[in-house]
Amino acid sequence: MPVVDIVQRSEKWFAWRKEGITASMLPVIMGLSPYQTPYQLWAELVGLKEPDDLSKNYHVQRGVEQEPEAREAVENEYGKPYMPVCVEADHEHLFRASLDGLYKLGSDKEVLEIKCPCEKIYNEILAMKGQAPTFQMYAAQVQWQLNCSGANTGRLYFYLRGKRPISTLIRRNDSFIEKAEKAAIDFWKHVQSNHPPKMIEGRDKVVYDTPISNQDNSWLERVEQYKQKSARHAELVRQSDAVKADLKQLESYFTEQIPSDVQTFKKDGIRATRVDKTGNVDYQSLLAEIEDTMNVVIPPELIEKHRNKGSTYFRVTIQKESSNQADVPIEQYQPKVEAEQPKQEATPLSVTPAEQFVPSSLLSGVENPTELEEAAPITAPIKPLAPGNFFEKSAQNHYF
Template identity: 35%
Template sequence: MKSIDLAQRTPEWHQWRAQGITASESAIILGRSPYKTPWRLWAERTGLAKTADLSKNPLVQRGNRLEDAARQWFEQRYDTLVLPVCGESEEEPLLRASFDGLTDAGEPVELKVPSERTLRDVAEHGRAASAFRLYEPQVQHQLYVAGADKGYLVFYQEDQEPIVFEIARDAALIEAIVSQGKAFWQALVEEREPEKDPQRDLFIPKGPQADDWAVLAGRYSALQQEAKTVEAELKRKKAALDDIQTTLVAMMGHSLIAESAGLRVTRFCAKGSVDYAALLQVRLPELGGDAIDAFRRQSSERVRVTVQEHPQKAVIPFKARTAPNPIADDHGLAVATSFWF
């Protein structure tokens, strides 16, 4: 391994990472990440999409805060030093890693500070847990860069016993990491889009469609503003009606029906709705989700359109690339399609 003298999380470190494929990206490139697709990573790396800022995420902040404690725990438990370093593969310098630590024997140690729910899942399912599946390629990537035969994946909690997996070198997985990593890099260089996942990736109109989208987005935004004005007026009138109704009911005293001056007021009691979920839990606690789904009506598609008041500050602002005019989010319009079951 070629060691790189860089302090992690510095501007120079970010620049170095951008010049290759990092260990944390391998799971995404292999399609194992539930958080990001290969296309999304490609879009962020090419500047088509902005990476979400997770620095204020409580789980991320907690992980950064407890990383040193996790490292010290591992050092004491395994009687070794664990030094955070950066390195590149001697065989393929394109593949690089920022290690949470390397032991005295040069073995990678990847430290995770998960939520309690994730830790319980890992404790229950072990290597079959989704978190292990997600981080396994990261450790294998690090093994390739470090030239080591084994490494460690540590799930740390300050108030619980940490869970440690010793991970042996997997030649087949490493081969996939290297080959698909190089192919992904070539797609970056050539600005060639990976195939999109229509269920997870964004549709971005291009060419004439971008122009049509811009016109429709402008019309939608204007109509929505008009609708808000009408709705605000309607809300005020409903509030005035409610005030009059309250006064009329107070005038009626204990009477249930009143009529005068062309206005009839009827008071009645309506039965409350049944909380069927609570009913089933109490009466049939053994009834599983599959049994309930057998009686679920057919799913239906719904659409949510969001007008972004400041699209340049959005989490995912896009800039024009192939289209002559700004695309989707540059016009402040985002469309999401969801399926309800």
């Protein structure tokens, strides 16, 4: 497990991530991410799509802010120091992971993955258990971290300020890792060959490359021509709008000279004619009133029968080039000191064993999940429950 001497969220870190398969990419590659598809990830890696800038996203900022709190909470609970490091797998340098924490004492190793979800996702995990897409995604991410670090266990820690943390111990699953490695290598071949992976129907609605753009040598030349002519057209439209505004002002001057009882005015080459135009019929309101007054319902099929044939067209626009901010500032966590309050009796919680959080098609040996209770908000400093409270039978081994 080579440890890479690099600062997370630095420019070098972003560059290092692009040179291999990271833990955050793995759920996307395996189709477990509800936020991104393999095709979209491929387009980013080959430079056809700008990565989404999440540095100003409220949920991302909240997660970055609360992560030190979560780290302090998990270290205090389990008495283990977790060091944030970047690692590469011994057997394949393409397999990489940026760990929120790594505990190592002799041959004992454990990775830590901290998630600070919004309340909606937190409640979704409590309600849906193993069916929660976000938990499936994060559990697969931890498995990749185990693969890269050589550790046998990982702790997936959900922390939301004001809620009781959810801590799940995930054990290494070599069967899942084998499938993940195969999918990762196959995806990386698509990146290296610039050949896109299969698109997902209903999700991949934007195409970032076409065969003609790779074969037609005049593609880039035509792109530049379009940009130049589009800019020229925009300038002409601006000038035309200014001229139209001047004409409108002059026309108003002329029409003000027409007496109210005269329809046409003609003088010195200017002819102004009053035109009376009837207003359009609001057919939506008309149909609604007919239904109301006559107590009838006009079926949608009848309306569609009288609809004119539609048309299809392409709207071509020019995207402005954007620069990504490599460094995301991390707000320093300052613990709040509050007056001591009487401790509330903790209600035992049970968390679904980790093996429930991966589709059955990927893993075997899945047991029935246990019920998970929603924790009530607390005002006293939060202290996670003991591991035994998170599992129905914590003394037994639970496998991812």
